[in-house]
Amino acid sequence: MRLPWILALMTLSASCGSHKEEPVSEQKWMTGAGPARGHEDITRLAVDRANDALQGQIGYRPYPSIAKGVAGIDTGNAMVRGNFETDFPSRRMKEFHKMPDNVDWHNDGRIQHIHSLRDFAGGQPLGLRDSCVAIRTNILDAARQAIASYQAGHTEDGQYWLGHAAHVIQDSFSPAHSERHGAGRQLIGNICVYGIDVPGLCKHDSVDVRDRIWRSKFSCQMDPNNRGYSCLKDEAQDAVNATAAFLVNAGGAIFAGKALDESLQGYFACESLSP
Ligand SMILES: [Zn+2]
Numbered sequence: 001m002r003l004p005w006i007l008a009l010m011t012l013s014a015s016c017g018s019h020k021e022e023p024v025s026e027q028k029w030m031t032g033a034g035p036a037r038g039h040e041d042i043t044r045l046a047v048d049r050a051n052d053a054l055q056g057q058i059g060y061r062p063y064p065s066i067a068k069g070v071a072g073i074d075t076g077n078a079m080v081r082g083n084f085e086t087d088f089p090s091r092r093m094k095e096f097h098k099m100p101d102n103v104d105w106h107n108d109g110r111i112q113h114i115h116s117l118r119d120f121a122g123g124q125p126l127g128l129r130d131s132c133v134a135i136r137t138n139i140l141d142a143a144r145q146a147i148a149s150y151q152a153g154h155t156e157d158g159q160y161w162l163g164h165a166a167h168v169i170q171d172s173f174s175p176a177h178s179e180r181h182g183a184g185r186q187l188i189g190n191i192c193v194y195g196i197d198v199p200g201l202c203k204h205d206s207v208d209v210r211d212r213i214w215r216s217k218f219s220c221q222m223d224p225n226n227r228g229y230s231c232l233k234d235e236a237q238d239a240v241n242a243t244a245a246f247l248v249n250a251g252g253a254i255f256a257g258k259a260l261d262e263s264l265q266g267y268f269a270c271e272s273l274s275p
Contacts, residue, residue, distance in 0.1 A: 038213040038236070039083050040070055042170050043163065045229055045240045047079065050247035058255050063159070063247065068227060078156045082163025083170075086114060093164070096145070107195050113138055116172035117194045117204060125198050131191045132270035135172065139165045139268070143250050143260060150254045162250055166243045169267065173239035176204045185238040186266055188273060213239075242267050 044066035051061035066077050075081055085093045089105050097111055105111065109120040113134035118125040126134065142165035150158035172178045172188070179189040179202065192202035213236035214220050220231035229237060245265045252258035263269070 039087075039167055039170055040066065040075075040080055041068075041227055042213065042232075042236060042239050042243060043080060043083055043166055044068065044070070045232075046166065046243035046247060049240065049244035050251060053244070053248045054251045054255065057252065062251055062255050063162075078159035079163035079166070082160035083167040084163075085160075086164050086167035092160075096142075096161075096164075109195070112194055114168060115194070116168055116174075116177045116191065118191050118201075120193060120196055123196055125193050125196070125201065127275045128191060129270050129273040129275050132188055132268055132273055135168060135191070136264060136268035136270055139168050139246070139264060140260075140262060142168070143246075143253075146250060147253050147260065158254065162247065165246065165250070169242050169246055169264075170239045172267075173235045173242065175235060180235070180238070184241060185235060186242075187269065 047063045047066055051063055051065065054063075055061050063079065064077060066080055070077060070080055071084075075084070082093075089097075089099075091101065094101060094103060094105075097114065099105075099108070099111060103111070112119045113131065116135050118128075118131040119134055120126065125131070142161045146158045146161035146165070149155075149161060172191075173180060173185060176192065178191045181187050181189050190202055192204050194204040194206075197203065213232055214227075215231050215233055217231070220226050229240065232240065242265075245267070249261045249265060253260040
């Protein structure tokens with residue numbers, strides 16, 4: 001799956017020398033090495049949708065739109081930064097999760113839920129329902145922090161924590177992290193592990209091609225500017241919709257004084273899962 005894509009990029013760069021391609025790693029929405037390109041595009045499309053919906057409620061578009069091609073590592077957009085730093089944590093992110101500076105962010109069993117994976121201890125993964133609750137709690141904690149920050153006038157901080165929550169939601173739509181089903185993939189079927197082997201349980205490999213978000217259609221692969229909704233794989237489209245729903249939900253609390261829907265619109269119905 002990976003090799004033809006690399007070859008395609010090489011062909012493209014050979015045929016038009018001045019053209020600058022996105023690195024191959026930008027096609028992923030994974031934790032681990034490489035910029036979290038996929039998350040940025042999913043968030044960009046979700047912000048547009050959330051702004052559309054919120055404009056109808058409050059009369060303006062509250063979230064700064066995200067430019068195409070923005071990269072988390074050097075962005076001025078706080079929502080993209082909070083999203084990006086979920087995989088590449090700053091001090092601020094580590095403190096939020098009460099982790100020491102030298103934490104092994106990607107491998108520590110206590111903080112796998114940050115990527116919608118199962119936490120583990122002593123080689124034993126957390127049960128399905130508790131894993132779901134840990135993920136949902138993370139999203140709600142970030143949402144509450146965002147609401148408090150906006151209320152205190154700290155807009156940048158508010159956007160940052162919305163971006164963090166969005167990342168956790170988005171990871172739960174990657175088949176390498178969680179299994180979802182039903183209309184819009186609203187229902188969680190399973191939550192996978194990373195870094196340990198558990199017989200019978202789905203596993204996120206350290207470089208996992210299932211993290212890719214773009215369709216393999218010729219036009220979606222060959223044209224790096226073709227980064228619209230229609231080029232997203234089904235699960236990535238569902239991730240856009242879930243992220244937009246969350247941003248509308250949180251936006252209702254931030255900008256219209258509504259109560260936060262703590263069920264997260266049914267995307268984390270943990271109580272119905274087996275322990
Ligand atoms: Zn992640």
